[in-house]
Amino acid sequence: MTLTGSxxxxxxxxxxxxMLVALYLLAPFSWLVLTSFMHERDVLSVPPQWIPQDAxxxxxxxxxxxxxxxxxxxxxAAAQMLPGMLNSxxxxxxxxxxxxxxxxxxxxxxxxFDFRGRTTLLLLxxxxxxxxxxxxxxxxxxxxxxxxxxxxxxxxIVTYLTFTLPFTIWLLRNYFQAVPRSLEEAALIDGCNWxxxxxxxxxxxxxxxxxxxxxFAFMTAWNDYLFAVILTSTMxxxxxxxxxxxxxxxxxxxRTLMASGGVMAVIPPLVLAFIFQRLIVQGLTxxxxxx
Amino acid sequence: MQLAHSKTxxxxxxxxxxxxxxxxxxxxxxxxxxxxxLLNAPALIALVLLAAYPILSSGWISLHKYSLKRPRIFxxxxxxxxxxxxxxxxxxxxxxxxxxxxxxxxxxxxxLGLLIALLLNRRFPGSALVRTxxxxxxxxxxxxxxxxxxxxxxxxxGALNGLLVSLGLLRDYRGWLSDSTSALLALxxxxxxxxxxxxxxxxxxxxxxxPGELYDAARVDGAGAFQMFRYVTFPWLAQALLIVLILQxxxxxxxxxxxxxxxxxxxxxxxTTLTWQTFLTTFESLNFGLGNAxxxxxxxxxxxxxxxxFRVLYRRGEIEA
Numbered sequence: 001m002t003l004t005g006s007x008x009x010x011x012x013x014x015x016x017x018x019m020l021v022a023l024y025l026l027a028p029f030s031w032l033v034l035t036s037f038m039h040e041r042d043v044l045s046v047p048p049q050w051i052p053q054d055a056x057x058x059x060x061x062x063x064x065x066x067x068x069x070x071x072x073x074x075x076x077a078a079a080q081m082l083p084g085m086l087n088s089x090x091x092x093x094x095x096x097x098x099x100x101x102x103x104x105x106x107x108x109x110x111x112x113f114d115f116r117g118r119t120t121l122l123l124l125x126x127x128x129x130x131x132x133x134x135x136x137x138x139x140x141x142x143x144x145x146x147x148x149x150x151x152x153x154x155x156x157i158v159t160y161l162t163f164t165l166p167f168t169i170w171l172l173r174n175y176f177q178a179v180p181r182s183l184e185e186a187a188l189i190d191g192c193n194w195x196x197x198x199x200x201x202x203x204x205x206x207x208x209x210x211x212x213x214x215x216f217a218f219m220t221a222w223n224d225y226l227f228a229v230i231l232t233s234t235m236x237x238x239x240x241x242x243x244x245x246x247x248x249x250x251x252x253x254x255r256t257l258m259a260s261g262g263v264m265a266v267i268p269p270l271v272l273a274f275i276f277q278r279l280i281v282q283g284l285t286x287x288x289x290x291x
Numbered sequence: 292m293q294l295a296h297s298k299t300x301x302x303x304x305x306x307x308x309x310x311x312x313x314x315x316x317x318x319x320x321x322x323x324x325x326x327x328x329l330l331n332a333p334a335l336i337a338l339v340l341l342a343a344y345p346i347l348s349s350g351w352i353s354l355h356k357y358s359l360k361r362p363r364i365f366x367x368x369x370x371x372x373x374x375x376x377x378x379x380x381x382x383x384x385x386x387x388x389x390x391x392x393x394x395x396x397x398x399x400x401x402x403l404g405l406l407i408a409l410l411l412n413r414r415f416p417g418s419a420l421v422r423t424x425x426x427x428x429x430x431x432x433x434x435x436x437x438x439x440x441x442x443x444x445x446x447x448x449g450a451l452n453g454l455l456v457s458l459g460l461l462r463d464y465r466g467w468l469s470d471s472t473s474a475l476l477a478l479x480x481x482x483x484x485x486x487x488x489x490x491x492x493x494x495x496x497x498x499x500x501x502p503g504e505l506y507d508a509a510r511v512d513g514a515g516a517f518q519m520f521r522y523v524t525f526p527w528l529a530q531a532l533l534i535v536l537i538l539q540x541x542x543x544x545x546x547x548x549x550x551x552x553x554x555x556x557x558x559x560x561x562x563t564t565l566t567w568q569t570f571l572t573t574f575e576s577l578n579f580g581l582g583n584a585x586x587x588x589x590x591x592x593x594x595x596x597x598x599x600x601f602r603v604l605y606r607r608g609e610i611e612a
Contacts, residue, residue: 015415025427026427029431043448044447046464047453105334106333113326117328125338128338128343132589135349137586162337225434241435245438269431281492284489
């Protein structure tokens with residue numbers, strides 16, 4: 001196959017445009033990553049050092065040994081990084097798990113049964129997805145205070161559930177609808193009861209949907225800041241975004257430390273996103289529309 | 292399949308509902324309503340407790356004089372807080388900032404999103420890589436996004452200043468976040484970077500659904516590139532664009548984390564949106580009554596947009612009546 005001149009010119013034009021887009025997507029983040037490998041004095045240089053001349057891992061190793069070799073102003077903040085990460089992980093995993101259980105039940109019924117009030121339920125779920133978090137925060141705060149759940153990861157998990165569950169239900173409904181009814185019927189004829197049919201036939205068939213839904217819930221919980229900052233106050237429940245934002249508003253913290261903290265907060269969602277790229281794209285499209 | 296005839300009592304004593312369903316005419320099944328609601332019960336209970344109750348409770352508080360500075364006073368004032376809100380300069384200023392911020396964010400997200408999606412819909416070396424890179428801004432927590440841009444905009448050592456000066460486009464370093472116009476634009480740009488990937492993904496999916504024959508037919512009819520976009524691509528894209536428009540408008544109105552880290556509503560009140568004003572009134576002034584009046588105002592605005600969104604989905608036939 002030979003390319004004509006105009007074809008080649010077009011390909012070159014498209015590739016150049018693609019490089020420009022890649023630069024737009026990559027440059028701000030690379031700056032953050034590069035800074036996290038710099039010494040504090042190099043970060044403060046004018047003009048900026050685009051590539052670290054004397055790269056270091058110190059900004060990361062300090063999280064594992066906050067009181068060690070490098071006694072710095074940000075030591076207290078550095079000590080909070082790993083516990084914060086653990087809290088985030090627990091909150092995000094708990095949210096994802098609860099979502100999958102509740103979302104499967106509701107999503108299945110909406111996908112398969114034609115019952116009175118079905119449309120109302122669908123609209124209710126969709127509607128609650130639209131509520132702005134800032135509108136719920138005061139009553140939730142007062143409620144958690146009443147039940148003694150302030151500064152407790154349980155409060156975060158149930159709060160995140162509210163924001164993620166409607167999307168999960170909507171998404172799982174779409175995936176369940178795509179599973180052929182005949183599969184279920186065959187299982188029931190083979191003598192499975194309903195629960196066996198769900199666990200052995202339906203869920204495996206809709207596995208991509210479950211992975212996508214679990215991941216979206218995980219990421220929403222992982223990324224939240226508003227609820228975490230209002231509902232938590234100590235390292236008993238502070239999540240990573242709260243710790244990182246603490247860096248940002250504390251002028252004494254070293255910038256390189258802020259950068260490595262930011263990178264640590266990005267790694268889990270980013271790794272998930274890269275591993276499950278195809279499912280994410282599918283899920284986002286299906287969740288916003290329905291295909 | 293080796294599935295034994297185990298005797299699990301779920302979901303009913305005699306037969307599974309799905310089996311009953313096979314016998315019943317498949318579309319009408321009111322006798323299964325009970326089971327369907329049972330399946331929805333856990334989700335419904337969670338949402339009633341954690342979404343419906345709080346929003347109603349917030350409405351109730353908004354009708355009261357209630358401040359954490361004097362927590363013992365909880366006096367019914369009717370619509371007093373809303374009257375105070377409408378009479379205050381803060382509200383109108385925040386509304387205006389919200390309009391500017393949302394308008395700019397949405398316009399940029401849609402136009403950039405459309406351009407990038409149109410590009411990625413073509414095949415060129417590296418197009419798959421660019422699609423993967425889209426996930427970077429999408430996956431970044433808004434707090435980290437704010438932190439990252441705060442730094443890029445920094446007045447003394449920031450990358451933006453460094454870049455513009457070394458390119459000769461700017462003579463001296465300047466404080467992008469200390470001037471009210473450039474602070475708003477800087478905030479918009481940071482938020483757009485975070486939001487663009489979702490728009491690209493949704494628009495790209497819509498583009499890929501356009502049947503190729505339509506372009507062939509248009510080509511036969513002698514249509515140029517612009518005419519093809521105008522008469523083939525755009526009509527197929529209109530609904531996806533509308534969905535992106537509504538979703539992104541709601542996202543922009545809700546923006547909180549990025550404001551918190553990047554500008555904290557300043558300088559002055561130049562980046563204080565309604566959401567940020569709600570936060571300030573509630574958690575800085577501790578005026579829970581007025582704060583919840585703000586919260587309700589934001590909710591009403593967002594929910595009216597949600598109604599629009601539903602109507603679009605309805606027209607696409609995605610919510611069956």
